[in-house]
Amino acid sequence: MSEILVLVEQVDGAVKKVTLELLTLARSLGTPAAVWAGPGITDDAKARLAEYGAEKIYVAGSDDVVDYVVAPKAELLAKLVADTSPAAVLVAATAEGKEVAGRLAVKTDSGVITDAVGLSEGFVADQSIFGGGVNVHSKVSKGTPIVAVRPNSTAPEAAAASGTVEEVSLSLSEGARAARIVDRVKQEKGARPELTEAAIVVSGGRGVGSADNFAIIEGLADALGAAVGASRAATDAGWYPHQFQVGQTGKTVSPQLYIAAGISGAIQHRAGMQTAKTIIAINKDPEAPIFELADYGVVGDLHQVVPQLTEEIKKRK
Numbered sequence: 315m316s317e318i319l320v321l322v323e324q325v326d327g328a329v330k331k332v333t334l335e336l337l338t339l340a341r342s343l344g345t346p347a348a349v350w351a352g353p354g355i356t357d358d359a360k361a362r363l364a365e366y367g368a369e370k371i372y373v374a375g376s377d378d379v380v381d382y383v384v385a386p387k388a389e390l391l392a393k394l395v396a397d398t399s400p401a402a403v404l405v406a407a408t409a410e411g412k413e414v415a416g417r418l419a420v421k422t423d424s425g426v427i428t429d430a431v432g433l434s435e436g437f438v439a440d441q442s443i444f445g446g447g448v449n450v451h452s453k454v455s456k457g458t459p460i461v462a463v464r465p466n467s468t469a470p471e472a473a474a475a476s477g478t479v480e481e482v483s484l485s486l487s488e489g490a491r492a493a494r495i496v497d498r499v500k501q502e503k504g505a506r507p508e509l510t511e512a513a514i515v516v517s518g519g520r521g522v523g524s525a526d527n528f529a530i531i532e533g534l535a536d537a538l539g540a541a542v543g544a545s546r547a548a549t550d551a552g553w554y555p556h557q558f559q560v561g562q563t564g565k566t567v568s569p570q571l572y573i574a575a576g577i578s579g580a581i582q583h584r585a586g587m588q589t590a591k592t593i594i595a596i597n598k599d600p601e602a603p604i605f606e607l608a609d610y611g612v613v614g615d616l617h618q619v620v621p622q623l624t625e626e627i628k629k630r631k
């Protein structure tokens with residue numbers, strides 16, 4: 315079977331969950347080959363990639379690959395596409411992943427699909443478009459299919475492979491060296507998972523009522539090991555930081571479970587969350603549009619429902 319290249323996402327040498335998802339997806343369509351961009355690959359990382367099905371691990375370990383903004387990753391993938399003629403290239407549909415995908419498409423004269431939430435035989439991607447109003451199946455018709463897949467689209471499943479390491483040397487073009495990273499500041503990270511990658515997201519909206527009341531939402535999120543999200547009404551009111559806004563002008567999430575508390579379900583909010591596998595809405599208005607979308611709904615005051623739910627979950631742990 316032909317190779318499918320998977321660009322590895324990692325933090326401090328630890329492989330991110332989305333990469334394990336992509337390897338799982340790649341395995342259903344061909345032979346996964348992980349692509350590690352930059353120095354710092356550890357034995358643990360190699361073992362993890364092999365555990366999830368990477369037959370080969372291409373390692374471009376030079377500092378250059380990570381010293382310049384995204385362009386080197388696109389050049390690395392373009393070189394591998396030219397050298398190995400893979401059946402497809404998969405990247406995570408993160409901001410960086412999508413930019414790499416776009417640049418790679420230009421370099422290889424190929425088609426690109428972004429924000430896929432599924433991928434099946436023949437590299438047919440599932441996408442939710444027009445603000446989430448329409449689901450389409452799309453396929454690249456030119457060159458090597460390049461697909462950016464949203465985190466949480468596939469459940470990662472281990473299936474051991476050989477994980478043979480192959481070093482790749484890359485000489486960057488002048489263009490790829492145009493924007494150099496001069497400093498890196500580590501983001502303070504709380505104990506909660508990253509919003510766009512979390513398997514469970516608990517979001518609060520205007521119905522939460524105040525910044526202090528967001529403690530109720532955080533309490534439920536922590537009981538579930540979830541990330542916290544917010545509607546724009548809540549972030550605009552200053553109740554929760556803007557980086558946690560979910561929706562058309564915020565983050566797009568695709569978790570296994572999305573709990574919307576005190577959120578009406580405006581189209582712009584839906585655009586960022588409606589590919590969640592299961593949606594639970596808690597709203598005091600039985601006519602709220604979010605109930606049209608929800609798999610389960612609770613009509614009630616979130617200030618009563620959410621703390622009770624949190625207590626019940628804690629009891630079961």
Ligand SMILES: Cc1cc2nc3c(=O)[nH]c(=O)nc-3n(C[C@H](O)[C@H](O)[C@H](O)COP(=O)(O)OP(=O)(O)OC[C@H]3O[C@@H](n4cnc5c(N)ncnc54)[C@H](O)[C@@H]3O)c2cc1C
Nearest residue numbers: 519520521545546547561562563564576577578583598616
């Ligand atoms: C160009 C553009 C881009 C936008 N981008 C985004 C975006 O990215 N994300 C986003 O979220 N919005 C976005 N919006 C805004 C969007 O249109 C809505 O205004 C916003 O989503 C509403 O947020 P909300 O549901 O929290 O508030 P509301 O619509 O006011 O709904 C609050 C809900 O809480 C319920 N409620 C109130 N009190 C309680 C209680 N005690 N218990 C239970 N339920 C209660 C109410 O019944 C109501 O349904 C955008 C708008 C525009 C024009």
